[in-house]
Amino acid sequence: MADKFEGANYGLNSIPSNAEVITPSDTVDLANVTRRIHIGTGGDLKVDLKNGGTVEFLNLPDGSEKTGAFTRVYATVTSGNAASDLIAEW
DSSP states (O other): OOOTTTTOOOOTTSOOOOEEEOOOOSSOOOSSOEEEEEEEEOEEEEEEETTSOEEEEEEEOTTEEEEEEEEEEOSOOSSSOBOEEEEEEO
């Protein structure tokens, strides 16, 4: 299949060209720094950012997406239910 964009420079505003299912972990980083996380089943999402910060997004709806340079998705959240059915995109 031809790819008209092969060899193009990809930037932060480009669409992701890779994806994988996320297995949340309190101790293991993601295999790749993500650009976006798709949230299949809504809830709270606790993540580490590429710059070293940690943040917890609360009450994310089903089917939403969170954009950022994420390095870890935690299995344990501080409050509420953890979001699930997560897909990393980069």
